[in-house]
Amino acid sequence: MSAARQLSLEINGTRRDLNLDIRTTLLDALREHVDLPGTKKGCDHGQCGACTVHVDGERVLSCLTLAAQVEGRPVTTIEGLQTADGVLHAVQTAFIEHDAFQCGYCTPGQIMSAVACIREGHTGSDDQIREYMSGNLCRCGAYPHIVAAVRDASSSLKEAAL
Amino acid sequence: MTNNKQLELNRRTVMKLGAGVAAVAGAGVNLAPNAFASEPAATKAASLGSRVSRAEGPLKVAGKARYAIEQKLENMAYGVTVQATRPAGRIVNIDASVAKALPGVIDVYTFQNTLKINKPTVYSKGGGATEEFTPIQDDLVRFNGMHIALVVAETFETATEAASLLKVDYEDGDAILDINDPEAKPMLIEPMGVAWGDAKVGLDNAEVKIDVTYTTAREYNVPMEPHATIASWENGKITVWEPSQWVGGARSVVAEFLGIDIENVRVISPYVGGGFGSKIGAHPHVGLACVASRQLNRPVKVSLTRPQTFTGLGGRPATRQTLSIGASKDGTITSIVHESWNETAIDEVHVEACNNVTKIMYATPNFSSRLNVVPVNTVQPGWKRGPGENPSAYALESAIDELAYALNMDPVTLRLANWADVDPSNNMPWTTRQLREAYAAGAEAIGWWNRNPAPRSMREGRELIGYGMAAGSYPMIRTPSEAKIVFHTSGQVEVLSAATDMGTGTYTILAQTAADYLGVPVETVTVRLGDTSLPRSALAGGSQQANNLTGALVKAAENARTALVRLAASDPKSPLQSLKLPELTFEKGTIRPTRRPAGGISIAELLKAVGKDRLEIEGNTFASGATEDMKNAADRSFAQLKGATEGSVSAHSWCAQFVEVGVDEDFGTIRVKRMVAAFDSGRIFNPKLAESQWISGMVMGLGQTLLEEGYVDQRDGRTVNANFADYAIPVNADIPEIQVISVGIPDMQATALGGKGVGEIGVVGVAPAIGNAVFHATGRRIRSLPITLEKLV
Numbered sequence: 001m002s003a004a005r006q007l008s009l010e011i012n013g014t015r016r017d018l019n020l021d022i023r024t025t026l027l028d029a030l031r032e033h034v035d036l037p038g039t040k041k042g043c044d045h046g047q048c049g050a051c052t053v054h055v056d057g058e059r060v061l062s063c064l065t066l067a068a069q070v071e072g073r074p075v076t077t078i079e080g081l082q083t084a085d086g087v088l089h090a091v092q093t094a095f096i097e098h099d100a101f102q103c104g105y106c107t108p109g110q111i112m113s114a115v116a117c118i119r120e121g122h123t124g125s126d127d128q129i130r131e132y133m134s135g136n137l138c139r140c141g142a143y144p145h146i147v148a149a150v151r152d153a154s155s156s157l158k159e160a161a162l
Numbered sequence: 163m164t165n166n167k168q169l170e171l172n173r174r175t176v177m178k179l180g181a182g183v184a185a186v187a188g189a190g191v192n193l194a195p196n197a198f199a200s201e202p203a204a205t206k207a208a209s210l211g212s213r214v215s216r217a218e219g220p221l222k223v224a225g226k227a228r229y230a231i232e233q234k235l236e237n238m239a240y241g242v243t244v245q246a247t248r249p250a251g252r253i254v255n256i257d258a259s260v261a262k263a264l265p266g267v268i269d270v271y272t273f274q275n276t277l278k279i280n281k282p283t284v285y286s287k288g289g290g291a292t293e294e295f296t297p298i299q300d301d302l303v304r305f306n307g308m309h310i311a312l313v314v315a316e317t318f319e320t321a322t323e324a325a326s327l328l329k330v331d332y333e334d335g336d337a338i339l340d341i342n343d344p345e346a347k348p349m350l351i352e353p354m355g356v357a358w359g360d361a362k363v364g365l366d367n368a369e370v371k372i373d374v375t376y377t378t379a380r381e382y383n384v385p386m387e388p389h390a391t392i393a394s395w396e397n398g399k400i401t402v403w404e405p406s407q408w409v410g411g412a413r414s415v416v417a418e419f420l421g422i423d424i425e426n427v428r429v430i431s432p433y434v435g436g437g438f439g440s441k442i443g444a445h446p447h448v449g450l451a452c453v454a455s456r457q458l459n460r461p462v463k464v465s466l467t468r469p470q471t472f473t474g475l476g477g478r479p480a481t482r483q484t485l486s487i488g489a490s491k492d493g494t495i496t497s498i499v500h501e502s503w504n505e506t507a508i509d510e511v512h513v514e515a516c517n518n519v520t521k522i523m524y525a526t527p528n529f530s531s532r533l534n535v536v537p538v539n540t541v542q543p544g545w546k547r548g549p550g551e552n553p554s555a556y557a558l559e560s561a562i563d564e565l566a567y568a569l570n571m572d573p574v575t576l577r578l579a580n581w582a583d584v585d586p587s588n589n590m591p592w593t594t595r596q597l598r599e600a601y602a603a604g605a606e607a608i609g610w611w612n613r614n615p616a617p618r619s620m621r622e623g624r625e626l627i628g629y630g631m632a633a634g635s636y637p638m639i640r641t642p643s644e645a646k647i648v649f650h651t652s653g654q655v656e657v658l659s660a661a662t663d664m665g666t667g668t669y670t671i672l673a674q675t676a677a678d679y680l681g682v683p684v685e686t687v688t689v690r691l692g693d694t695s696l697p698r699s700a701l702a703g704g705s706q707q708a709n710n711l712t713g714a715l716v717k718a719a720e721n722a723r724t725a726l727v728r729l730a731a732s733d734p735k736s737p738l739q740s741l742k743l744p745e746l747t748f749e750k751g752t753i754r755p756t757r758r759p760a761g762g763i764s765i766a767e768l769l770k771a772v773g774k775d776r777l778e779i780e781g782n783t784f785a786s787g788a789t790e791d792m793k794n795a796a797d798r799s800f801a802q803l804k805g806a807t808e809g810s811v812s813a814h815s816w817c818a819q820f821v822e823v824g825v826d827e828d829f830g831t832i833r834v835k836r837m838v839a840a841f842d843s844g845r846i847f848n849p850k851l852a853e854s855q856w857i858s859g860m861v862m863g864l865g866q867t868l869l870e871e872g873y874v875d876q877r878d879g880r881t882v883n884a885n886f887a888d889y890a891i892p893v894n895a896d897i898p899e900i901q902v903i904s905v906g907i908p909d910m911q912a913t914a915l916g917g918k919g920v921g922e923i924g925v926v927g928v929a930p931a932i933g934n935a936v937f938h939a940t941g942r943r944i945r946s947l948p949i950t951l952e953k954l955v
Binding site: 010021023024028031032035036037038039041042043044045047048050077078079081082088092093095096097099101102103104105106107108110127129130131133134135136137138139140141142143144145146147 | 215216218219220221222224225226229232234317318319320323368383384386387388433434435436437438465467468632640664665666667790850851853854855858859860861862885886887891892893894895896897899900
């Protein structure tokens with residue numbers, strides 16, 4: 001067996017001490033070791049975006065990231081997006097409002113990408129949203145509704161910031 | 163028959179009249195003036211027909227909806243399968259010694275260290291399985307990518323490493339890898355052929371003939387959630403968490419795999435990350451997980467890797483179709499001759515029913531269709547959204563477009579000229595067929611009548627612009643089912659069914675149905691699904707589930723109203739006990755004196771008063787006198803399934819798809835610029851969710867038409883592009899604005915509440931609409947899917 005290693009991760013503001021096979025990806029650490037299965041495994045090869053999380057506030061594919069790489073760096077998953085008292089993020093409510101998902105399996109990755117996409121300033125037009133959300137596959141084909149949800153959430157977040 | 167001149171619509175007149183009305187006026191149809199009015203604005207009233215948001219939405223967006231394999235079980239072991247790298251022959255030896263020596267490896271199962279997996283009964287023989295193949299039972303190699311070993315270890319990482327350490331020796335055998343291989347031996351599936359009149363003579367005598375061949379590539383369902391299972395054997399019983407479109411079917415397959423009584427099997431599938439037909443049967447890896455769990459007496463999780471989802475189960479087989487259509491010069495079709503071939507596994511039969519649309523769409527006095535399968539060394543193909551109807555509509559609706567151009571007729575007009583007043587395959591009346599309304603609405607929305615119909619006549623800059631349209635159908639199948647309502651003293655109402663929700667909206671519309679028929683707020687209704695311990699349900703497949711379940715739930719609600727009133731009148735502790743049964747009314751969630759609207763009590767108050775924690779009421783749509791065996795058969799097999807012509811009427815969903823494409827003149831790149839489709843799915847239970855499903859089908863159809871193609875290495879049968887980078891499915895930037903329009907009306911002959919199928923009709927007709935648009939744009943007719951740029955330049 002490959003060597004195990006003691007890791008201390010900061011996930012959704014909580015410190016998690018883990019003893020992991022050093023080959024463990026951040027995705028598998030989340031799903032199999034800290035019981036946060038909201039982050040999804042769709043391909044395990046960085047091709048579908050279902051595993052998107054934020055590391056240092058930027059979108060990252062957790063299947064292409066070893067857990068050991070994020071030691072000391074804050075990780076936010078879909079479970080950490082809402083406020084402590086359970087209020088959903090504007091992107092989450094926009095996804096419900098626009099029915100921007102069906103099976104829901106790509107949804108956490110879509111939402112984490114969308115939050116980052118808005119933060120990056122890549123929601124200037126529908127075409128820009130389409131382009132910058134194209135790393136996240138949705139086999140249910142909810143794309144038109146995802147664009148509408150991201151557009152709406154982006155403008156409501158801008159309004160809130162004014 | 164209306165003659166050609168009358169049918170040819172003058173473009174200017176059409177524009178004056180308003181396109182939609184004129185199109186159908188040409189065929190003598192009267193339309194209600196508001197037939198195409200947009201959906202009414204969202205209403206707060208929580209009832210069937212309103213745009214209620216997805217019930218499980220808050221859980222899904224928060225990452226709190228736990229899918230099948232996200233259950234946390236103690237002492238879980240991880241299984242990884244190893245797949246054959248040859249297409250045929252025998253396995254001489256699998257040396258697992260290095261893998262087994264790896265610390266943390268529990269065992270390696272192969273045909274040489276096997277665990278017995280019994281063959282399951284396939285659906286065509288009365289069972290719930292979609293393939294008979296069970297892995298590691300013998301040394302025979304059937305296809306490249308079949309499971310030949312299961313490695314079980316303490317961690318996923320160790321199992322993955324160990325799986326790479328097996329040394330497999332093969333004895334090569336001869337393989338057939340392609341539907342067109344001259345060595346292949348096609349087999350005619352005679353009972354599925356359809357014929358009437360004399361198709362050959364009709365064709366020979368036709369004034370105008372179209373004689374074409376259309377092919378489709380091997381396609382894959384690839385739902386975002388890979389196929390995976392947790393099997394947990396405990397004290398002679400097994401619990402299986404399985405992403406499933408049909409827990410009842412999976413339960414019977416698991417019982418057969420293990421050779422145990424079905425009563426000892428429970429299958430749980432709380433949320434399903436997409437299926438599109440690929441999660442109906444429990445596939446061979448489920449058998450591996452189950453027998454390993456029994457052997458090891460601990461939970462075993464087996465997840466297919468993404469590449470393994472291309473060969474661990476099959477997608478839509480490649481097809482080839484020849485189609486000859488004969489017509490008179492005025493556009494009247496006189497004969498259709500259709501023959502199809504599809505791939506199937508080397509030792510199993512999957513038929514893609516390519517005549518499903520061909521045989522019902524147009525009136526023709528002469529018709530003949532034959533279906534053939536071609537055994538090749540592939541995983542057994544399966545169902546992918548609109549199986550049969552999808553390739554059928556592709557060939558037919560492309561060929562009709564070719565005929566329209568051969569006749570110099572408008573494609574919509576040609577379709578109207580050959581309108582089938584009854585189902586031409588059996589002369590039964592349609593239940594409802596709002597297809598003319600669909601043509602009109604779709605044509606109007608896309609601006610069909612404003613286009614220049616001449617090929618290669620429209621452009622924007624470097625882009626050649628094309629418009630295309632096609633029709634589609636999907637049969638309304640039905641299976642009796644049951645449902646249970648549980649009333650609680652808290653005021654909560656639970657609805658229970660074994661059915662599953664893979665994003666189709668089952669959770670939501672069942673809550674809406676219960677709210678409507680009990681007169682309670684939709685927020686007070688909780689729906690529990692996806693568990694064989696819940697009331698029996700047929701599969702979420704074939705676009706039948708919503709109608710099956712709403713029908714059963716209404717029966718339960720009716721039973722509940724009767725039972726609640728009876729309880730109020732009869733229980734000594736009931737506040738309404740002084741009144742007789744006829745003096746009580748159930749209304750808006752309360753039981754009240756008929757003559758005194760204000761004197762009622764709620765269901766919860768009644769339960770509290772009579773000292774009941776809960777009240778359970780069942781309802782079902784089984785035939786009166788149905789035995790337990792028949793009810794179980796409805797849940798576990800297709801034996802109780804009723805086809806589209808039950809009751810001597812023909813029930814189908816219908817659609818008209820319209821697209822606009824832009825084709826780069828130099829590079830042949832195709833962009834779909836707009837998609838519009840009008841659907842007749844009968845009564846719509848929740849427009850918000852139905853629209854999502856229709857759009858979903860259209861997006862999948864775009865992928866099928868322009869992107870998706872499984873490549874098989876002709877040297878060794880390997881699926882070369884078995885991943886999301888190389889098997890391209892549509893991304894957000896591929897998808898234009900999409901408009902969907904409902905033209906359906908309640909169809910009370912089709913189903914109990916008047917709905918028809920929604921889930922599959924969206925994909926039917928997309929491919930021919932795009933192909934026809936590409937022809938209109940470029941003047942080039944591409945007769946094979948996907949339509950990629952190298953075929954165009």
